[in-house]
């Protein structure tokens with residue numbers, strides 16, 4: 125099979141869909157891998173490394189799109205890429221179609237076989253290709269929060285770990301899922317005092333156990349959130365209701381009760397955010413002040429760490445890439461239940477019900493599902 129890895133063109137995106145190690149493995153399985161020159165530079169992989177691994181380096185992305193049977197990317201394709209796609213081409217990347225009607229219609233028109241990382245789903249309901257990015261965002265949220273607390277950013281000038289004779293900062297985490305758990309591990313590791321809130325007692329019980337009771341856990345409701353954030357130096361938002369907008373758990377009124385110079389990091393900003401005062405920000409301009417509180421609401425936190433993020437993402441995606449390449453997408457989709465759930469579009473039709481419902485469009489049954 126011919127596998128293509130174009131350079132990402134989304135503003136500020138430095139990750140790449142495949143590492144030289146991935147290329148090497150595919151080449152050893154007798155596939156041809158086309159990599160656009162410079163595709164890996166942002167993540168610290170030189171063209172030379174790809175070449176040494178056996179990739180064919182290509183100058184223009186149009187030659188990748190024009191030749192590849194399978195295109196492996198990180199972010200959804202953008203306008204300049206639409207005319208380059210060919211009918212029946214398999215596209216394996218983050219698609220997030222439910223939030224983008226225009227992209228959905230374009231990919232239907234181009235008759236792309238669209239498999240979205242975000243909808244690949246394991247038997248237990250978990251999302252194995254979303255998880256690595258939540259892990260990184262959760263860990264990085266504490267580092268970002270520590271920076272926001274610096275005086276030069278308008279923060280209270282509090283060091284998360286405190287010092288001898290000076291108590292550590294208090295970090296409150298909303299949501300005990302992947303983001304929350306990873307934020308919790310880093311905050312505890314740094315030496316902060318940590319409280320975590322969730323609506324599911326079993327999540328709290330798990331975290332309480334693995335931290336041997338070194339954190340305070342609370343069932344999340346208006347009252348506990350209000351009480352906990354009032355004394356917080358840093359609040360991290362990591363809640364998710366799958367497929368829906370994040371619930372606004374912290375109102376402006378609640379924020380006014382926090383101490384000036386405290387900070388919030390709203391990781392759930394990509395689902396609308398869980399603070400009333402959340403507005404999406406970028407790595408170039410990550411913070412703003414509201415009600416005396418430093419807000420950090422960057423919607424692609426892993427993008428700040430393209431090397432770690434590329435390895436973490438491709439560690440998870442590569443086994444699927446290899447299956448699609450070795451078996452062909454039809455057989456891979458028939459044999460792998462998790463991958464099959466990732467199929468969003470085929471033959472100009474929507475397969476993913478949630479995507480179709482977001483736009484009031486029709487959908488077809490997944491053609492690769494086992495017969496009842």
Ligand SMILES: NC(=O)c1ccc[n+]([C@@H]2O[C@H](COP(=O)([O-])OP(=O)(O)OC[C@H]3O[C@@H](n4cnc5c(N)ncnc54)[C@H](O)[C@@H]3O)[C@@H](O)[C@H]2O)c1
Nearest residue numbers: 258261299300301302303322323344363364392423424425
């Ligand atoms: N900004 C970024 O760069 C970035 C990166 C990765 C993930 N995210 C986002 O972070 C969010 C969390 O992702 P995740 O992988 O941790 O999800 P997850 O499903 O693993 O965890 C979400 C948790 O929120 C809890 N929750 C739901 N409603 C709640 C409430 N009212 N109060 C308290 N907890 C509540 C759930 O019970 C669950 O444990 C998502 O919106 C995800 O898209 C953002």
